[in-house]
Amino acid sequence: MTLLEAEIWGIAEAGDGYMVFVKPRESEFSVPIFIGQLEAQAILIGFGGINIPRPLTPDLFHSLIKDAGYELRRAEINELRDNTFFGALVFTKPGGGELVLDSRPSDAMAMALRCQSPLFIAAEVVEEAGILAEDLDGPIQPDTETQKSLLQMELDEAVAAENYEKAAEIRDRLNLLGH
Numbered sequence: 001m002t003l004l005e006a007e008i009w010g011i012a013e014a015g016d017g018y019m020v021f022v023k024p025r026e027s028e029f030s031v032p033i034f035i036g037q038l039e040a041q042a043i044l045i046g047f048g049g050i051n052i053p054r055p056l057t058p059d060l061f062h063s064l065i066k067d068a069g070y071e072l073r074r075a076e077i078n079e080l081r082d083n084t085f086f087g088a089l090v091f092t093k094p095g096g097g098e099l100v101l102d103s104r105p106s107d108a109m110a111m112a113l114r115c116q117s118p119l120f121i122a123a124e125v126v127e128e129a130g131i132l133a134e135d136l137d138g139p140i141q142p143d144t145e146t147q148k149s150l151l152q153m154e155l156d157e158a159v160a161a162e163n164y165e166k167a168a169e170i171r172d173r174l175n176l177l178g179h
Contacts, residue, residue: 001078001122001123001124002122002123002124003074003076003078003120003121003122003123004024004025004026004027004120004121004122004123004126005024005025005026005118005119005120006022006023006024006025006077006119006120006121007022007023007025007119008020008021008022008043008047008109008113008119009021009022009023009030011040011043011044011047014034017034017035017036017037017040018034018035018036018037018039018040019032019033019034019035020032020033020035020040020043020105020106020109021033022077022105022109022119022121024121024123024126027126027130028132029126029130029131029132030130030131030132031077031121031125031126031129031130031131032129032131033077033085033105033106035105035106036106039104039106039107039110040106041056042056042057042058042106042107042110043106043109043110043113045153046058046109046110046112046113046114047113048154050153050154050157051154051157052153052157053156053157053160056110057107058107058110058111058114059114061111062111062114062115065091065115068094069093069094070091070092070093070094070099071091071092071115072089072090072091072111072112072115072117073090073091073092073098073117074090074112074117074118074119074120075087075088075089075090075103075108075109075111075112075117075118075119075120076088076089076090076108076119076120076121076122077105077108077119077120077121077122077125078120078121078122078125079122079124079125080124080125080128080129085104085105085125085129086102086104086105087102087103087104087105087107087108088100088101088102088103088108089101089103089107089108089111151170151173151174152174154170155167155170155171155174158170
């Protein structure tokens, strides 16, 4: 299996869920992966570096591995079988060696963002499921409602921390979205 370093190229609303687009760094293709609303929210929160008052599952898992002395070396999207994507999290153990955990790709992406670790996708997955990135009109941004909800969480946190300057900036960004 050949792994290609990739990035989350965007997230878009898609019917009852969301589509996350994973694009290898040196490729003209992007791989669309259908995910649910909660998974999209976890990725977007990690993508935006938003601190939320209570931890989501990826935040909790990130704290656990960090406190236990593990380091996330990479997140992988490594297989497509029967229209289902598979992933893995590859950790460095505190005493040396690796620990590989099976993972849903959405969880792998959320963890990679929180741990600031690289994301990889198998070349075979790109060959099988990739679409030309240029057909997508550039990186895809989250839909307006998702952006609003993420900004609202960030605003609530800024107000709770009495960081009114940051809260005013966030309020202005919300107003631009028609809040």
